[in-house]
Amino acid sequence: MALDNKTVQDIARLARLSVSDQQAEKYRGELSNILDLVAQMEAVDTSDVEPMTHPFDATLRMRPDAVTESNQREEFQAAAPNAESGLYLVPKVID
Amino acid sequence: MTITTLAQLSADLDSGKISSVELTQHYIDRVDNSNHNAFISINKEQALAQAKAADDKRASGEASSLLGVPVAQKDIFCIKGTQTTCGSKILENFTAPYTATVVENMHQHGVVSLGKTNMDEFAMGSSNETSYFGNVINPWSSSTSDTTALVPGGSSGGSAAAVAAQLAPAATGTDTGGSIRQPAAFCNLTGIKPSYGRCSRYGMIAFASSLDQAGPMTHTAEDAALLLNTMAGFDAKDSTSLDVPAEDFSAQLGDSLEGLKIGLPKEYFGDGLDADIAELVENAIKEYEKLGATVKEISLPNSELALPSYYVIAPAEASSNLSRFDGVRYGMRTEQYSDLVDMYTKTRTEGFGDEVKRRIMIGAYALSSGYYDAYYAQAQKLRRLISNDFTAAFKECDVILGPTTPSPAFAAGSRTDDPVSMYLNDIYTIPVNLAGLPAASIPAGFTKAGLPAGLHLITPYLQEAKLLNIAHQYQQATDWHTQAPQSVSNGGQA
Numbered sequence: 032m033a034l035d036n037k038t039v040q041d042i043a044r045l046a047r048l049s050v051s052d053q054q055a056e057k058y059r060g061e062l063s064n065i066l067d068l069v070a071q072m073e074a075v076d077t078s079d080v081e082p083m084t085h086p087f088d089a090t091l092r093m094r095p096d097a098v099t100e101s102n103q104r105e106e107f108q109a110a111a112p113n114a115e116s117g118l119y120l121v122p123k124v125i126d
Numbered sequence: 127m128t129i130t131t132l133a134q135l136s137a138d139l140d141s142g143k144i145s146s147v148e149l150t151q152h153y154i155d156r157v158d159n160s161n162h163n164a165f166i167s168i169n170k171e172q173a174l175a176q177a178k179a180a181d182d183k184r185a186s187g188e189a190s191s192l193l194g195v196p197v198a199q200k201d202i203f204c205i206k207g208t209q210t211t212c213g214s215k216i217l218e219n220f221t222a223p224y225t226a227t228v229v230e231n232m233h234q235h236g237v238v239s240l241g242k243t244n245m246d247e248f249a250m251g252s253s254n255e256t257s258y259f260g261n262v263i264n265p266w267s268s269s270t271s272d273t274t275a276l277v278p279g280g281s282s283g284g285s286a287a288a289v290a291a292q293l294a295p296a297a298t299g300t301d302t303g304g305s306i307r308q309p310a311a312f313c314n315l316t317g318i319k320p321s322y323g324r325c326s327r328y329g330m331i332a333f334a335s336s337l338d339q340a341g342p343m344t345h346t347a348e349d350a351a352l353l354l355n356t357m358a359g360f361d362a363k364d365s366t367s368l369d370v371p372a373e374d375f376s377a378q379l380g381d382s383l384e385g386l387k388i389g390l391p392k393e394y395f396g397d398g399l400d401a402d403i404a405e406l407v408e409n410a411i412k413e414y415e416k417l418g419a420t421v422k423e424i425s426l427p428n429s430e431l432a433l434p435s436y437y438v439i440a441p442a443e444a445s446s447n448l449s450r451f452d453g454v455r456y457g458m459r460t461e462q463y464s465d466l467v468d469m470y471t472k473t474r475t476e477g478f479g480d481e482v483k484r485r486i487m488i489g490a491y492a493l494s495s496g497y498y499d500a501y502y503a504q505a506q507k508l509r510r511l512i513s514n515d516f517t518a519a520f521k522e523c524d525v526i527l528g529p530t531t532p533s534p535a536f537a538a539g540s541r542t543d544d545p546v547s548m549y550l551n552d553i554y555t556i557p558v559n560l561a562g563l564p565a566a567s568i569p570a571g572f573t574k575a576g577l578p579a580g581l582h583l584i585t586p587y588l589q590e591a592k593l594l595n596i597a598h599q600y601q602q603a604t605d606w607h608t609q610a611p612q613s614v615s616n617g618g619q620a
């Protein structure tokens with residue numbers, strides 16, 4: 032499956048990655064090769080096959096609705112690039 | 127020079143021949159003197175404090191088998207107060223505010239965390255060459271020059287090199303498509319990928335959540351059982367953790383293999399398998415026959431669909447998991463940006479390496495509107511077919527045996543230009559992750575060029591204890607696993 036450079040740029044935008052035109056050319060080749068590998072899947076008729084999401088087909092456990100965590104806001108926010116007064120600071124989104 | 131096992135160190139600590147502080151300092155000195163680049167960071171004070179605490183416990187009469195034994199931790203595990211990078215620039219300055227359950231369990235057993243080992247960025251790679259912190263030299267390399275040094279495998283390449291060079295007596299790894307077993311094969315180690323869900327994923331930085339599983343990397347199967355005993359267990363903090371009774375993985379180590387039925391999948395012995403490795407695996411089969419096992423050919427007919435299926439599922443889950451790295455809550459943030467989207471985009475573009483970007487893009491594409499059924503849903507259906515193959519095969523045999531990798535360790539830089547050729551390394555290991563089964567790679571001898579080869583053993587779900595004994599009995603009859611590379615006796619210099 033051959034991608035074009037525009038598709039590469041579209042995928043990059045979806046993934047919040049910036050790709051220069053020169054890099055798009057490189058990624059186009061590499062991603063197309065990976066998709067060629069993946070294309071082998073198409074040949075298999077799986078209309079009667081149930082998708083496997085978990086090796087044990089386990090469903091998510093329920094747990095009692097109890098508070099288990101203590102407040103560790105300051106500790107967790109210490110790892111943030113920019114936090115103040117308990118808030119994560121980001122560029123202005125709404126004028 | 128030969129190997130030093132956890133079992134031996136445990137006995138030495140028990141008899142008072144050595145203290146945990148002395149032992150930990152011994153390994154720290156070896157790491158300081160080595161040039162393999164196997165570690166990203168070492169928190170010496172924390173390691174020595176843990177060692178001191180272990181010595182104090184032992185002095186007060188407490189003892190468990192690995193109390194005071196230092197073990198290297200793959201840098202994918204969060205350890206409170208230590209740098210935790212996952213091999214990525216984006217987490218270069220991240221200090222974990224909590225500890226992964228696997229590590230916490232090990233600490234509860236008195237294991238000393240020696241340091242954080244190098245790895246492919248976000249565990250995406252088979253050669254450790256995608257690490258932001260540089261390549262790792264395979265201790266079995268005959269030369270250390272940039273062009274001839276061999277890769278240790280990946281993604282747990284630092285862990286493998288650390289144990290092979292005896293910078294640590296054992297290490298943790300994680301295995302999403304072969305990341306414990308392939309480096310174990312390349313570095314002459316025993317590596318175990320337990321059943322999916324055996325070891326908690328809490329605090330283990332996520333790559334592909336439906337496949338990721340932690341496990342031990344050691345010299346012997348006996349050691350792997352000891353270490354897995356400290357790592358595994360149900361954890362309510364991991365929604366996919368298996369709620370099964372605790373088990374002693376050493377329990378079956380003395381059992382006879384008389385009557386063991388070994389299945390040889392014809393698909394694992396086809397084109398592309400190195401002739402030396404094929405011969406070594408044949409020799410291993412003969413060894414097992416001497417131990418009383420019988421051998422029969424089996425078929426895993428959908429094996430060739432494993433790689434395509436994996437390269438949809440793993441990137442799709444990765445693209446979702448790695449969306450959390452946006453420069454807001456943790457990790458790096460770019461210096462200059464105009465608005466929020468610009469900040470996300472520049473942070474991720476500067477913070478991620480090439481292979482991670484490729485996989486995120488493949489995943490984003492596979493999950494994008496209109497493609498879900500053709501890619502992710504189809505891959506999950508193939509995953510079912512691959513899993514069904516194993517279920518059918520285990521009606522005919524107790525264990526499946528083959529090579530771990532199609533080739534031995536290769537030279538650094540030799541496969542980085544073509545991602546797909548790199549992916550082919552994991553052709554025998556990936557089906558196991560898709561099915562969620564336990565598997566081991568154990569040393570099976572050396573190629574004519576003197577490079578280690580791995581023997582791959584796969585058992586049904588939750589049969590780790592049996593798997594470890596199958597590996598152990600082979601190690602009682604052979605001495606491949608006791609061979610150490612020349613670099614070990616050079617004080618850890620490659």
